Amino acid sequence: MENTNTFISKEKRQEGSIGFELFARYLNSMQGIKIFAPIIFTLVFIASFAESAFRYIVSLWVDNCTTISCQSSYSIINQTKTWLQNANPNEITIFFFGFCLVTIIIRALDWLILIGFLSNGARVLHDQMVESFSNVRVTFMDENPSGRLIRRFSGDYIQAKDEIPNIFADMFSTFIELIIITIIVLIQAPFAIFSIIPCGFFYYKIQKIFKASSREIQRYTKILETPIWSLFSESVVGYQTIRAYGKTNEFIQQLVLISQDFAKATLLQSRILRWLNLRLKVTSEFFTLTITIIAIYFVTIGKIGVGQAGFLMSLTIGLDSIMQWLTRSLSMIESKMVSIERIIEYKNLPSEHKINEISLKNTTKNWPNQGExxxxxxxxxxxxxxxxxxxxxxxxxxxxxxxxxxxxxxxxxxxxxxxxxxxxxxxxxxxxxxxxxxxxxxxxxxxxxxxxxxxxxxxxxxxxxxxxxxxxxxxxxxxxxxxxxxxxxxxxxxxxxxxxxxxxxxxxxxxxxxxxxxxxxxxxxxxxxxxxxxxxxxxxxxxxxxxxxxxxxxxxxxxxxxxxxxxxxxxxxxxxxxxxxxxxxxxxxxxxxxxxxxxxxxxxxxx
Ligand SMILES: Nc1ncnc2c1ncn2[C@@H]1O[C@H](COP(=O)(O)OP(=O)(O)O)[C@@H](O)[C@H]1O
Ligand SMILES: [Mg+2]
Incomplete structure (x- = not known):
């Protein structure tokens, strides 16, 4: 008798962090990536850039700095500034309104295209998985319990279709936004590099610790969740037996016990988020503080106007929420990408068809006519x-x-x-x-x-x-x-x-x-x-x-x-x-x- 441990294959479980290679494989399996990637990138870039540009233009408008060192080295910026400061309120209103409208439209468009593209990609992956699965060799069914198979087509697919595209889109646009903000701050106040480097390092460290612990807590939560389902379904199926033997209270006690364990793990999940938020907040406050000091210093020596100082500060104040999103998305995407990995794995199942099949078309029409x-x-x-x-x-x-x-x-x-x-x-x-x-x-x-x-x-x-x-x-x-x-x-x-x-x-x-x-x-x-x-x-x-x-x-x-x-x-x-x-x-x-x-x-x- 064959050892059942080797007969039923073990389900592969991803351990540690998800590699860059998987992201590459995920994106490569999307239909039309070569056409859509540049379009999406351009739109996301324009939308993120426009948001910062809007703040910058407002700063030009309110700026009352007239010293020579306030003049930008780009004449277009100086011209815009002159126009803004001389235009009448109606013109200004129409200009800002138009600017906002265009930005919103581009933002909506990039979101729609990105989500649509990724969801469609998930559907294509699903179809390929179904195709591969319907041609899999029959013994594959012996090796894999049905629950395992069903999960790939339900839970994993739902994550790939609904959750991953959202997180991915979030992550992508916040990342671009972060780069743009960093570049602008560096151009406007090169001194900020002394604040950006330590803060960047700190952010990196925090998210690394967070990601590792959050991943483990998530795994732990999943492990603690399974017995609840098992006990629940067992109790539902066997309720007559439980009542007949008067074991109702015992079962309730047991359910309470394992639910408490699960609740503890869930609580830990929200605690670790608090841990993260606190540290991100402190770091971003430190960053804002240093930028503010630099901005005030520049205003006092007449290098920049009040408007531009405000612009720099408004950029950095928004930074902590960006960092929070990014860290959270980064750690979430990691656990969700396991689903993609599992789907991709099922795209290439061992087929029951042979590669060098000889077509029967030309051989004989009525074959077999004897049945020997x-x-x-x-x-x-x-x-x-x-x-x-x-x-x-x-x-x-x-x-x-x-x-x-x-x-x-x-x-x-x-x-x-x-x-x-x-x-x-x-x-x-x-x-x-x-x-x-x-x-x-x-x-x-x-x-x-x-x-x-x-x-x-x-x-x-x-x-x-x-x-x-x-x-x-x-x-x-x-x-x-x-x-x-x-x-x-x-x-x-x-x-x-x-x-x-x-x-x-x-x-x-x-x-x-x-x-x-x-x-x-x-x-x-x-x-x-x-x-x-x-x-x-x-x-x-x-x-x-x-x-x-x-x-x-x-x-x-x-x-x-x-x-x-x-x-x-x-x-x-x-x-x-x-x-x-x-x-x-x-x-x-x-x-x-x-x-x-x-x-x-x-x-x-x-x-
Ligand atoms: N799905 C399976 N996977 C692996 N081995 C199998 C499977 N089904 C049957 N066998 C093995 O094949 C051998 C012959 O089984 P089978 O053809 O069902 O015998 P029978 O002559 O009684 O119909 C047995 O030793 C059995 O262990
Ligand atoms: Mg038989």
Whole structure:
């Protein structure tokens, strides 16, 4: 038995900080990045620049500094200043109003384009993930529990589509704004460098500490949250048992206890935000103070006017909120980007299709017209790294015959059917159907030549008709004819809605035998040349059993029918019997021969 720890793969969990490489991969996977990136960058830059420019123009307008050292070295600034100070109030109002309007429009536009671009990108990533997932090799489902799969398509996708674009857009525009402010302050008051460098260093240190702790607290919160959900759902499902044993209070106590742990972690989360805000505030106050002192000094020596001093101060006062946003966004984006990483990981799942498939288009139209199956030296396992189950198997299933397969449990009978559907890994060998090796042709073609009646037949929720004809290819008459052949038509006639009768989840409102008969009707409709059937071992009443046997005999007369037999009757009516053991063919021949050799030991092979 394979060790389950290695069979179910561990979910990869990102640890430590998210690398720059992931951001690059995220942006690279966006559609039209080359066109949109420059547009978005230009718009964000203009909008952020315009906001500072607005303050600057106001400072020019109110400035009453007339000394020569107040004159800017750019004549356009001097001209604007002269115009502003000589214009009448109406002109000024219209000018500032227009300026604001344009800035708002650009800001809205850049936001819309950026968010739209990123959300659309998330959708494209999602579609690629769905595409990759729908082609994934079947054993992937064994390796990954369904909860894990569902989370990628729900929680992770929601983060990628709704949350990450917002944080990203925030982060991007505040970052640009920060750079612009720093440059302006440096140009206007180069002395500020002595304040900018220590403050910048301090900001960097604070956010580094914050990011690391916030990330760990978030992980911790998530871990503490899971038991609450588990206990809650367990209590809901088992409430009768809990009440019957009088354990209600105990469960409530337990829930209170784990909720308190979770609440503590949540409290810690808000505490750490306080910690951050306090330090950011102090740093930014220090920055504002130093800039103010520098500005006052410049005003007293007549280098800048009062207006410009105000301009510098108003820029720096807004700095702490910018820094807060940036730090917060930086730490949030890190935890959210894990979702992107998980989606990108699912974009490139191992496909079940082969790369060098040989197209069937030009070969033959009516293939397969006989239904002969020759298996040559087939060596196969569930996954490349798992033990070999089909071990150098050689067997020929003659066209149009009925062959019963027997063998001890674990002999590889069901696995052989999976091999026909190419759901497992082939180390070597061929499966030749009417002259064509189906391990080399496109998967859809290979699968379409078989119809299967599984041991545990599966029906989908929906109408009966939908279950028999999912592609709406057949008329009602054809469907009724198929139902008649498996002798189910009378029963279906008696159901409310007949063909539109609603099937319960997993076909719960039909017995196993009836479900097998429905699968047979599906097989008749499919027109497949080769029928695979795994006889039901679950309780099937005698009457249904007889119906199944008759259907096999009558309906599939000119088809190759391969039955994994669990009943002596099935074998007696077969043309040939194949005995499998350890993935090898042990015996093959007419039933009497094979069965008589087994003698008393036959029953252990009918499992
Ligand atoms: N999904 C699976 N993944 C890995 N190994 C499997 C899987 N299903 C079956 N096996 C292994 O394949 C072997 C043959 O199983 P199977 O073909 O179901 O036997 P049977 O002849 O009883 O139908 C068994 O040893 C079993 O452990
Ligand atoms: Mg089986």
């Amino acid at each position: 199956v020759i298996i040559k030296n087939l060596v196969s396992s569930y996954r490349e790294d798992l033990p070999i189950i089909i071990n150098n198997l050689n067997i020929t299933f003659q066209a149009g015959k009925k062959i019963g397969i027997i063998g001890r449990t674990g002999a590889g009978k069901s696995t052989l059917f999976q091999a026909f559907y190419r759901m497992i890994y082939f180390h070597s060998g061929e499966i030749i159907v009417d002259g064509i090796d189906i391990t080399k042709i496109p998967l859809e073609d290979a699968r379409s030549i078989f119809a299967i009646v599984p041991q545990e037949p599966h029906l989908f929720s929906g109408t009966l008709k939908y279950n028999l004809d999912r592609t709406h290819k057949f008329t009602d008459d054809q469907i009724w004819k198929a139902l008649k052949e498996v002798q189910l038509s009378q029963y279906i006639e008696s159901l409310p809605g007949k063909l539109n009768y609603e099937i319960a989840e997993k076909g719960g409102n039909f017995s196993v035998g009836q479900r097998q008969l429905l699968c047979m009707a599906r097989a008749i409709l499919s027109n497949a040349k080769i029928i695979l059937m795994d006889e039901a071992t679950a309780s099937v009443d005698l009457e249904t059993e007889n119906l199944i046997q008759e259907a096999i005999k009558k309906v599939f007369t000119n088809k190759t029918t391969i039955v994994i037999a669990h009943r002596l009757d099935t074998l007696k009516s077969a043309d040939y019997v194949a005995l499998l053991g350890n993935g090898k063919l042990l015996d093959y021949g007419v039933p009497d021969n094979v069965l008589s050799k087994l003698g008393e030991g036959l029953h252990s092979h009918l499992t």
